[in-house]
Amino acid sequence: MIMKIAKKKRLLGKVMALVMVLGLLLGAVPVAYGQVSTNGSNSVKVVLSDQGQSFNMISRIVRGQVMVPYQAIGESLGGQVKWDSKARTVTIAKGDTTLALTVGSKNATNNGKRVRLVVAPVMSNNQVLVPVRFVAEGLGYQVEWNNTTKTVILKQKQAVAAKNAPKSGGVVNVYTSRHYGVEPVFAEFTKETGIRVRFTTGSDAALRERIKAEGKNTPADVYMAVDAGNLWLAAQDGLLQPVTSSTLNNNIPAELRDTQNRWFGLTKRVRTIMYNPNRVKESELATLSSYADLADPKWKGRLILRPGTHVYNQSLVANLIATYGEARTEQIVRGWMANEPKFIDSDTRILETLAAGGADVAITNHYYLGRLLENNPSFPVKVIWANQTSGEKGVHANISGAGVTAYAENKENAIKLLEWLSSPRGQKLFADSNHEYPVNPNVAPHPIIAGFGKFIEDPVNKGEFGRLQADAIKLLDRAGYR
Numbered sequence: 001m002i003m004k005i006a007k008k009k010r011l012l013g014k015v016m017a018l019v020m021v022l023g024l025l026l027g028a029v030p031v032a033y034g035q036v037s038t039n040g041s042n043s044v045k046v047v048l049s050d051q052g053q054s055f056n057m058i059s060r061i062v063r064g065q066v067m068v069p070y071q072a073i074g075e076s077l078g079g080q081v082k083w084d085s086k087a088r089t090v091t092i093a094k095g096d097t098t099l100a101l102t103v104g105s106k107n108a109t110n111n112g113k114r115v116r117l118v119v120a121p122v123m124s125n126n127q128v129l130v131p132v133r134f135v136a137e138g139l140g141y142q143v144e145w146n147n148t149t150k151t152v153i154l155k156q157k158q159a160v161a162a163k164n165a166p167k168s169g170g171v172v173n174v175y176t177s178r179h180y181g182v183e184p185v186f187a188e189f190t191k192e193t194g195i196r197v198r199f200t201t202g203s204d205a206a207l208r209e210r211i212k213a214e215g216k217n218t219p220a221d222v223y224m225a226v227d228a229g230n231l232w233l234a235a236q237d238g239l240l241q242p243v244t245s246s247t248l249n250n251n252i253p254a255e256l257r258d259t260q261n262r263w264f265g266l267t268k269r270v271r272t273i274m275y276n277p278n279r280v281k282e283s284e285l286a287t288l289s290s291y292a293d294l295a296d297p298k299w300k301g302r303l304i305l306r307p308g309t310h311v312y313n314q315s316l317v318a319n320l321i322a323t324y325g326e327a328r329t330e331q332i333v334r335g336w337m338a339n340e341p342k343f344i345d346s347d348t349r350i351l352e353t354l355a356a357g358g359a360d361v362a363i364t365n366h367y368y369l370g371r372l373l374e375n376n377p378s379f380p381v382k383v384i385w386a387n388q389t390s391g392e393k394g395v396h397a398n399i400s401g402a403g404v405t406a407y408a409e410n411k412e413n414a415i416k417l418l419e420w421l422s423s424p425r426g427q428k429l430f431a432d433s434n435h436e437y438p439v440n441p442n443v444a445p446h447p448i449i450a451g452f453g454k455f456i457e458d459p460v461n462k463g464e465f466g467r468l469q470a471d472a473i474k475l476l477d478r479a480g481y482r
C-alpha cells in the first residue's frame with residue numbers, strides 16, 4: 001500500500017488522511033522523528049485483548065514503527081528480559097523463543113535466525129526502545145494498531161494460546177495497582193500450582209472503590225497495592241479479611257505486615273537521598289546523611305522533590321511523624337520548602353534531571369535508579385541511605401503488598417498465591433521484576449540494588465503510614481509543601 005502511495009504522490013495527502021481516520025495497522029502511519037518529543041511524555045496503550053489487560057507505555061513512533069521500552073513490552077507479554085550493556089543487546093525469552101535486538105542495528109534475531117527490522121532499537125532517556133511489532137509477533141501475538149486511540153492491540157495466535165492454556169487447579173482473581181512485571185510472576189505461579197491468575201489493573205483508589213461497589217459480588221480474591229498507606233486504607237474500609245498463615249508469618253517480618261493480618265508486605269522500596277556525584281563536593285557529602293540535612297540552606301536551589309500530593313511523600317512524612325514526632329517533622333519539611341525545591345512529579349524524571357545537572361540532590365524511591373542503572377551502568381546518580389547515624393532510626397522503607405478480600409470466593413487459592421509470593425522463588429521473581437528488596441530475609445536482592453550497599457531501615461510498622469496519612473497531609477499543607 002505504501003508503495004502505491006509513493007507512486008501516486010498527488011494522492012498522498014488524501015490517502016494519508018484516510019489512513020489517519022481508519023487507524024490502520026502498525027507501520028502505516030509515518031510520523032516524523034522530530035515531531036515526537038524525546039522527554040518520554042508520549043505514551044501508547046498496549047492492550048492484551050485475551051487477558052483483558054492494558055498497559056500504558058512510554059513510546060516513540062519512528063518511521064511508522066511504534067517503539068516502546070523493551071522491559072515493559074517483554075515483561076507484559078510474559079517474557080524474561082535481559083540487557084547486555086557491553087554488547088548493547090536486549091534479549092527477550094519466553095517459552096522456547098528467544099529474541100535478540102541490538103541498539104542501533106536493524107539486524108535482530110528470532111531463535112538465532114536473522115530478521116531485518118524496519119527501525120533499529122534506540123536508546124532514549126536511558127531506556128532502550130524496541131519495535132513493538134517485532135517483539136509481539138515473535139512471542140506469538142497478532143498485532144493491530146488503532147491510530148485514533150493510539151492503542152496497540154495484541155491477541156495471542158491460536159496455537160500459542162492453546163499451548164499456554166493453564167492446567168486445572170482453579171483460579172484466583174487479583175485486583176492490582178502494581179502492574180510492572182507481574183504477569184511473568186503470575187505465570188510462574190500457575191506453572192507451579194496449576195492455579196490460574198486472572199488480574200485486573202488500575203489505580204489503588206479506583207480498585208478499592210470497585211471492590212467496595214461490588215460488595216459481596218466482587219470477583220476480586222486479592223487486593224494488591226503499592227504503598228502501605230493504600231493497604232491500610234483497604235483494611236480500614238473492611239475490604240480485607242484476616243489470614244492466619246504460619247508461612248506468611250515466617251517469611252515476612254512483623255513490621256511489614258498488618259498487626260491484624262489483613263495485609264502483607266511482599267516487596268520493599270526505600271525512599272531516600274539521591275545526588276549527582278559530579279556536583280556535590282566531598283565536604284558537602286560529609287554533612288549529608290539525613291532527611292533533615294536536606295533542610296540545610298546550602299541546598300537552596302539545588303534540591304528536587306516530588307509534589308507533596310504524592311502518596312510516596314505522604315508516607316515518608318507519616319513515617320517521620322511516627323518516629324520523630326510532629327514538631328520535629330514539620331521543622332524538617334519547612335526547611336526543605338525554604339530551600340525552594342524544584343518540583344517534578346515523576347521519580348524517573350527527577351533522577352534524569354539530577355543526572356543532567358538540573359539539580360544536585362533529591363529524594364526518590366531506590367528502584368527507579370535501579371532501572372536506570374540497568375540500562376546505563378554509568379548513570380551519574382548515587383544513593384545515600386538516609387538516617388543511618390547514631391540518634392537516627394533508619395531509612396524510610398515502604399512496601400508493596402496484598403491482602404485477601406473480605407468476600408473472596410477463592411480464598412484458599414488467594415492465600416496460596418500470597419504464600420508463594422513470600423517464598424524464596426516467588427520473592428526472587430517478584431522483587432527483581434521491579435528492582436525492589438525482597439521482604440523475605442532469606443532472599444538476596446538483585447545485584448544492581450545490592451550494589452547500593454546495606455542499610456538500616458526504620459522499624460516502624462508500615463501500617464503507621466496509613467494511620468498517620470491524614471496528619472501527614474495536614475502537616476505538608478501547613479508547611480506549604482503541596
Ligand SMILES: [Fe+2]
Nearest residue numbers: 226312347365
Ligand atoms: Fe513507584
